[in-house]
Amino acid sequence: MIWKGNHPPAFMGKTGKGGMDTETMWRIRSGIRDYAEAVYRFVREIPKRYxxxxxxxxVWCWISLLLFIAGLFLYRDSxxxxVQYLWSFYVMLQSWLLCRSKTFTWRKTALFMLLGILLVIPVTAWTLMGxxxxxxxRTSDTWSQAVITPIAEEIWKLxxxxxxxxxxxxxxxxxxxxxxxxxxxxxxxxxLMEELSRRWLNSGIIGRTYGYSTTMLGGETIHWDFWTLFPGRFEESIFPTIMTVSHxxxxxxxxxxxxLAVRYRKRLSNWVFTLPALLLAWSILDHAAYNGQNSLPEWxxxxxDWTGSGYHTKDTFLLMLLxxxxxxxFALNRVRSxxxxxxxxxxxDPLSExxxxWRAFILRRESFSSVMALARERRELGFSLLYGNPEAVSVQEELRARMQHHYRVAAGLALLLIGVVILAGFAAYWQGQVQLHASACFSCMFDSLQxxxxxxxxxxxxxxxxxxxxxxxLFVGFWPALGFAFTAIxxxxxxxEIAKDIRDPKRLLTPENAAAALLALALSRVPFGRLVKKGGERLRKWLEKLLKRKSRPEPDIPHKPVDGREEKGEPGKPEEKEPSKNPEDEDYVHWSKAKYKGVELYDSRNGALGEFDGIDVENGIFYEAKSAEGLNRIHPKTGKPQQTPQQFTDxxxxxxxxxxxxxxxxxxxxTRTTPDGTSEIPSLEDIKSIRRFQFQLDGDSPELRAAAxxxxxRLRQEFPDYTFSIRFGVK
Structure with a gap:
């Protein structure tokens, strides 16, 4: 009897442990799946309607392909x-060929790879933010880089x-x-995305000469070797003591x-799930030990070391795969009749297949694709007969019909594709790799990446x-490919913005910032959304102001008279001139209004090391006032400005x-105060944790803005943990 519909089979029961309603959970799961399938069918019908x-x-595909080929000649980053895409494809091909008892199609496998990009990376970043x-x-701290990051990455990749x-x-x-x-x-x-980011960030002269993963003391640390299984391992080439295999x-x-645990849980009880838990712990251990090899405790x-320092992981996996x-x-032969x-x-058996x-390819090439499809689909039917639940049994008739269908495709297409990939792998191998950034995880690279x-x-x-x-x-349809492309950029x-959110996730908790972030994300995901950037920025600021007014009580201040004349101050009291403010920012604070002003650093010899014009310890901001009054001053001998805007800002x-x-x-x-500073100043330890600089410049011009x-x-690249901003026209 074949079960259909959204009701669970009878053997599942209605109540699980702790009184959990299994039928309700099953209905929710089936409802979500049915809705997703309905959306998928609707999208598939759109090309037929239009x-x-x-x-x-x-036309779009041909134009993209031609421009991509042109970009290979014009741009190094392309x-x-x-190169990295070919290496990842090579690893994918190795996995595909080794998993001989697979029932997945190449397209389904490619979708898992895309989910590793479109789903795993964002979820990992959000986890670190939380x-x-x-x-x-900070993400560069040992506990984050060598503990939290390996745990999050290894879990979310599943x-x-x-x-x-x-x-x-x-x-x-x-x-x-x-x-x-x-x-x-x-x-x-x-x-793929992690290594692509490393290559893009380390494509200078050192990277092109010695390889992007080369370090001064460790030599080459990421190895992409053609004549090895699963290239991409992490290991220092000079006196190696520890390694970790690729993701x-x-x-x-x-x-x-x-x-293994799912298949044999009935024979070995639920204790068999200890196996994947131990393997996950081992993977996290290898990953963490390599990331923190110079900073983690000795124990x-x-x-x-007891687990092999990463050198036994690949061998263990190959034995498990065998x-x-x-x-x-062995299970398939039980139902071979x-x-x-x-x-x-x-x-x-795999050798006979x-x-x-190969016999079909050599003798009857027109039947080559049919033989490949037959071998895979009969395995799928066999496992459905052996282990399929009522849902899997319900699709057996469709599977039997597909097995009777013989394809007529150009002879040797699959072998030709393999040959092209092998040649591409050789080209990628001899082209060389490009120097590893100090960051050891993908989430640590966002500042440098932008x-x-x-x-x-x-x-x-x-x-x-x-x-x-x-x-x-090359491997998926139009919409997944488009999603991959826009995610990549x-x-x-x-x-x-991602780096700021990781450093300070609380900035997303306020309603105005959450709405602004969602709006910016929506605009960035729409093709050609950059064209409406200016309008989007104005809309974002309007939303921020609107939500701030709703979330804050209105201050009790006197209103201006109806005739537009300003109220006069108290007689005999001199009018104080307020510092100029940026009208677009309600949180703007002039550097002269900071709680601490004129804070000077000094060294062990009591020598001055420079001063900060203003410091806001509570909000973590250094204020620096800069004057550009003499920027356009003409030199009397040369008749040219004494310094350009770029020289000034540098x-x-x-x-x-x-x-x-x-x-x-x-x-x-x-720290000590300057003659013009405040009497009370923060200590050195209080300001060492501040990571935000705000420059306030009295000049303003397009050239000055570009130079600044x-x-x-340059500062953001050298100090990725710091945030630098600037305001112009501050008097």
């Missing part, structure tokens, strides 16, 4: 993206597999290879352990967008601030 969209789609919002600190197990009708009929392949694909997607290996190993590194293949084919087999086959496919993105021209950004779209289009384009903003930060963190031993932004970008 055939013109198909023409636009074809070639960098292609943790830092609760406990504070999220695509978890969603598939929850919502898919075929989840109960998965092979053990499917579990491993789903985990590997999710890890490949995550590593796909960790995630595939844990996913395979989960598959932690000792435990890492065991999974044996168990899968119900599966279609050729006359030469007595048993189902490979021989069968600094790199802002330096690109419009044409370079367009080439990267079209390149990402064209590469993704939205992450670096919003790097500063000296006043970049050089002095860089020296001030270094003195504050390294040379200063205390260049200088601030």
């Amino acid at each position: 055939p013109l969209l198909t023409t636009f789609y074809a 070639r960098t993206m292609l 943790v830092h919002g609760l406990v504070g600190g 999220l695509p597999l978890g969603l598939y197990l929850l919502f898919s009708r075929r989840a109960s009929a998965m092979s053990l290879s499917d579990y491993a392949l789903a985990g590997a694909a999710s890890g490949i997607g995550f590593q 796909p290996v960790h995630t595939a190993m844990v996913a395979l352990g989960l598959g 932690f590194m000792t435990i890492s 065991l999974g293949l044996v168990l899968d084919y 119900q599966l279609p087999m050729t006359a030469a086959e007595r048993f189902l 490979i021989v069968l496919m 600094n790199w993105w802002d330096r690109l021209s419009f044409r370079e950004k367009g080439a990267i967008l079209l390149g990402a779209f064209s590469l993704a289009l 939205s992450i670096p384009a919003s790097g500063h 000296k006043q903003l970049y050089q002095k601030t860089k020296t001030r930060i270094n003195n504050l963190m390294e040379k200063a031993v205390g 932004e260049n200088s601030l970008n």
Whole structure:
């Protein structure tokens, strides 16, 4: 009897442990899935209703492909993206070929890879935001980089597999290879964006000469070797003592352990789920030990040594994969009488299937694709017969019909694709890699990532967008490829905002900031949304002011007379001139109104190391007042300005601030007041934790604004933990 509908099968019962209503949970899960399927069917019907969209789609694809090819010749960053994409594709191909008992199609596997990009990376970043919002600190701290980040990354990389197990009708009929392949694909997607960011950020002369992962003491630290399984491991090439495998290996190993636990939970009881839990703990241990090898306590590194310091992880996974293949084919042979087999086959095994496919390719090339499809779909039918629940059984008839369908495709297409990828892998290998940034995790790179993105021209950004779209289009449909492309550019384009949210997640808790963030995110995700940036900024500020007025009580202040004349002050009292304010910012504070003014640093010899014009300890802000009055002063001999705006900002903003930060963190031993400063000043320890600079400049011109932004970008790149802003026209 085949069960259909949204009701759970009878064997599930109606009440779980603790009185939980299982039927209600099942209805909610089925309702979500049915709604998603309805949306999917609606989207699939759109091209049929509007055939013109198909023409636009074809034109868009060809234009994107041609511009992407042109970008490979014109822009280095496009070639960098292609190199990393080919390496990730090579790892994907290795996983695909090794998982011989798989039932997943290539397209479904590619979707797991895209989920590693579109889902895992944002969720990991949000997790770090939440943790830092609760406990504070920075992403470069040891506890964050070597503890929280490995835990979050290793757990969330399993999220695509978890969603598939929850919502898919075929989840109960998965092979053990499917579990491993789903985990590997999710890890490949995550590593693709992580390594692509590293390559983009380290594409200077050192990176092009020695490789992007080269360090002075450790040599090459990320290894992309063609003649190895699962390239991309982390290990110092000079006196290596510890390593960690690439993201796909960790995630595939844990996913395979989960598959073993799911399949044999009835025979071995629920204690078998200890296996994936231990494998997950091992993956986190390897990841954390490598990230914090120079800062974690000795007892932690000792435990890492007991587990092999990362050198046994890949071997363990390969042994588990071999065991999974044996168990899968042993199970399939139990139902081989119900599966279609050729006359030469007595048993189902991977070697016979490979021989069968090669024989078809050599002797009857027109049947090559049919043989490949037959081998995969009969495995899918076999696992459905063996382990399928009523949902999986309900799709068996469709599966049987597909198995009878023979494809007529150009001979040798699959082998040709493999040959192209192998040649591309050789090219990527000999092209060399580009120096590892100090950041050890993807979430630590956002500030530097946007600094790199802002330096690109419009044409370079367009080439990267079209390149990402064209590469993704090779393996998935139009909409997933478009989503991948816009996600690839939205992450670096919003790097500063993401970094601010990670450092201070509480800034998103206020209603006005939440609305502004959602609005900015919506605009950034819409194609050509940059064209409405100016209008969007005004709308964002209007929303902030509106929500602030609603969330704050109105101050009790006298109103102006109806005739428009201002009220006069008290007689005999001199009128104080208020410092100029930026009318667009209600939180603006003039540097002269800061609680502490004229705070000077001094060293161990009592020598002055520079002063801060104003300090707001409560809000964590350094105020620096700068004067540009003599900027356009003409030199009497040359007849030209004595210094350009760029020379002025490089000296006043970049050089002095860089020296001030270094003195504050390294040379200063205390603080003291200046003759014009306040009598009460904060201590050195009170201001060392401040990470925000606000410059207030009395001049204002387009050239000065551009020069100041260049200088601030240099500061942001060298001090990613600090925030730098500037206001012009402050008197």
